[in-house]
Amino acid sequence: MKKLLFWMVLIVGIIAVIGACKKKDDSTTTTTDNTTTTTTTAACSSSLSTTASGTLTGMTSTMGVDNMTGTYSLAWDGATPTAGCIDTSSVGQAIGFGAIPSDSLNFKYQIIVTSSTSFTDIKTYYSDNNSCATVSGYYATSYTNFTVGDNITMATAPSGYPTYGTKVSYKATCFMAKGVTDTATAFLNAMSTVSGAVTGTELNQADSGSTYYNIMALNDNHSGTTYDWFYMGPKSTSAYPDNYSSNDSDAMYQ
DSSP, rough: OOHHHHHHHHHHHHHHHHTTOSOEEEEEEEETTTEEEEEEEOOOOOOOOOOOOOOOEEEEETTEEEEOOOOEEBBBBBBOOGGGGOOOOHHHHHTTTTTTTOOOEEEEEEEEEEEEEEEEEEEEEEOOSSSSSSEEEEEEEEEEEEEEEEEEOOOOOOTTSSSSSEEEEEEEEEEEEESSSSHHHHHHHTTTOOOOOTTOEEEEEEEOOEEEEEHHHHETTTTTSSSEEEEOOOOBBOOOOOOSSSSOOEEEEE
């Protein structure tokens, strides 16, 4: 049941993200004293960053206040797949729920810190068997204006999550997606209002500009492993969550 809920949330998230990034001319026209001004929101001028750089500071951890840097990969059922490559046994479930292209044999979900105020959320599909070497498609969102707020604690938290966190906010700024295979391209074109994706060509455009509120935490002293762990709650455009969710939060490692 937990996996079913995970994939339902992932599918809804895909629709929401891509729907917010519908390709269009985001222009407004204002007329004042016989003067007409048209403002156009331009797409991102270049591909958003997927290179780890910089540090996000000020989040709570088992060591007090700690920093977040580098790349974090999704843990799967508590396991830590090598290099974040989730293998064929799990991919079948994802395909069954329509969450990834049907020609995918592996996939990754990663958070990449790209500066002191930004990070990229990227999901990548692969068409090789258990090595995550041959990309068949991907989509990603760049979040900027990252700001740290108050620390919070919870009496209890869902299994696998800490009872502490830091309030954070960030803005959806840029979006990109690419189908390397025809199957992945068809998958992208089937997402909500996205249309016109062409195999081998990257879509690169402004995102919704929405500000999201969330909680995040680190655990750099995780019992029984040598990994550093990162936890991200369920983002909202209206208010900070007060706890993690077993259905809509992520536990990631590096």
